[in-house]
Amino acid sequence: MHNHLSRIHDAAERSANLTRQLLAFARKQAMAPMVFDLNASVASMLNMLQRLIGENLTLEWLPTGTPCRVKMDPGQLDQILANLCVNARDAITNVGTITIKTALISLDEVACKAIIDCMPGDYVQLTVSDNGCGMDPETATHIFEPFYTTKALGRGTGLGLSTVYGIVKQNNGFIKLYSEPKIGSAFNIYLPHHVGENAEEILPAVDDIPQSQGETILMVEDDPMLQEMGGLMLRHLGYTILSAATPREAIQLAKENATGIGLFLTDVVMPEMNGRELAEKLIQICPQAKHLFMSGYTANIIVHRGILDEGINFIQKPFSLKDLALKIRTVMDRNEDTVSE
Template sequence: SDLNAILKAAQRSAEITRQLLTFARRQTINPQPLELNQVIKEMLQMLNRLIGEDIDLVWLPGEEAWPVKMDPTQVDQILANLCVNARDAIIGVGKITIETSNVVLDEPFCKEHPGATPGDYVQLSVSDDGAGMDHTTAAQIFEPFFTTKKMGKGTGLGLATVYGIVKQNDGFVNVYSEPDLGTTFKIYFPRYSGQTEPIKIVEESNIEPGKGERILLVEDESAVRNLGEMMLKSLGYQVISAGGPMDALKLMELETEKIELLITDVVMPEMNGRDFASRIQARFPDIKIIFMSGYTVNVIAHRGVLGEGVNFLQKPFTVNALASKLRSVLAH
């Protein structure tokens, strides 16, 4: 049994490593000039739901923040992971503060901060008044698998994911923390000096929350699944999540209440999304289905994996895109 436990642990480590590499490096991203303040503003409604009523969320946008170039969904991922991390560090009531500012980094600063290069940056900081960390813990937090949470409560991938995204966008991150004094993450994104006409600003839309509908989420990449689950819960849905078709089918055997909607990845190791959805429909004939994939809908259609006219969501997606797709599918 000890050998089995070791083998299972090794398999789990290999799986998480594969997921992290896939998530950080091979994700389909669409970098574009952004106003960081606008992207954060659109995310606040979701973040408030994510952290709960006992914690105040304070938003302090810097004036005339410079543009940056990155995928807006990656900003969402950074904020969701940092706010969940801050929430978990706060016992009872507390405060999380999100700030932006323009900063110019010089040689002396960069010598003191490995990974930094001189230049113009937009700084995004997320601070909490939670438990804080000692220096030993703070030095390890960006390592994959490292977590201070109880067994089964965290994958240890949240902050490693943040680190991967920041590095992918030529930025760097510093953490400042003391036990009992809270924690501040400072992320530096290079100023985008290319053509800023037009910076595509999406007007803040009223995200229509769910009405407590029950959703089955099936996604084999745990980092993507965790983020999707957070988004869905923050939008007011009840979520049952599974790491693959076989796990989901086992869960559904025990399910007696109605499941209104299935969100499933298209390409999964055990079974493709179309065949899996057919199995679920046999159990719940009225269930609505949304397929999601990092591949474009054209590629998926060309490969014959999905038929025409299906509900499709391109990964990675923003909370606005998810909310909009859910309401339109559930309404029909």
């Protein structure tokens, strides 16, 4: 039974990753950009990336000595590095080296003429290179196309590099590829260098799953299966749950429990009214409550050009129990600190 359940879990994880890749490529994934030092973020991922590529490959990290501040969703950087490192791993037979390095560069109009989609300015250059099999010019011209793959059946979806391309373009950057057969490949990613704001600290991943501190959550989800699963997850975390399938039902539950609700967890796209409209009505009833949106596809209800509106708390479907637990505590605890000040 454990073997069967493990296979089901693996299939669900692959489906979730494929969904995220499709959303990223189509630029329909909601971004929550923040200013951070790309060097520090990459350094925090090195152990995970080493496990991803395997012990037979050497991972070299060559950061520039100057902070490389960018403004983007940190999760998107994770996607870029994971996809590029997996692609590099698959290009290497037996042993080899994958190198990640950063640099700060300025490009003028003359330099931009030689690079497609380049605009003059200051950039953080992130390079992921390998000494694998490389690509011929014909293959290189197709490498960013969705569903194009050179890998054997079952080893790739053809979405990894197109996902990287979509993310970089969404963040006003561009990519330059250099590759030669039997020598290797180098993907050079250029992201706008951000100045004017201090970098925010990206907290390291934690192993513990935070539990409830006695709060009540009103969950609004119109999909019956997801409503049941969401309720099970939240109860497992120790929360008291009020569950509604429609906005109308949610409003009625809010009126009946106005003083006891600590958080609204609502879908974004629903019948009767969308999540944002519902949130406005619920806050009028329970002004003390916090709000967390959840969705796989936001339909531009809480985003503008793919960027999450200011002050919006959001978790992307599909999410794990740990993801949900961490996000709820982040929303609840941060707002409590604000109130206490």
